Amino acid sequence: MVASEIHAASDPTLGWCDSQTEFAFTLDLLLDGLERLKDS
Numbered sequence: 001m002v003a004s005e006i007h008a009a010s011d012p013t014l015g016w017c018d019s020q021t022e023f024a025f026t027l028d029l030l031l032d033g034l035e036r037l038k039d040s
Helices: 019-039
Strands: none
Touching: none
């Protein structure tokens, strides 16, 4: 599973995969969506 998360640093299309940043971004999106759903 770790191998699929780590992209080659020399690959210009993907580069290094920062899983912590991606997780935080996705969590923020989910929480914002739930907040909007709750308010509507």
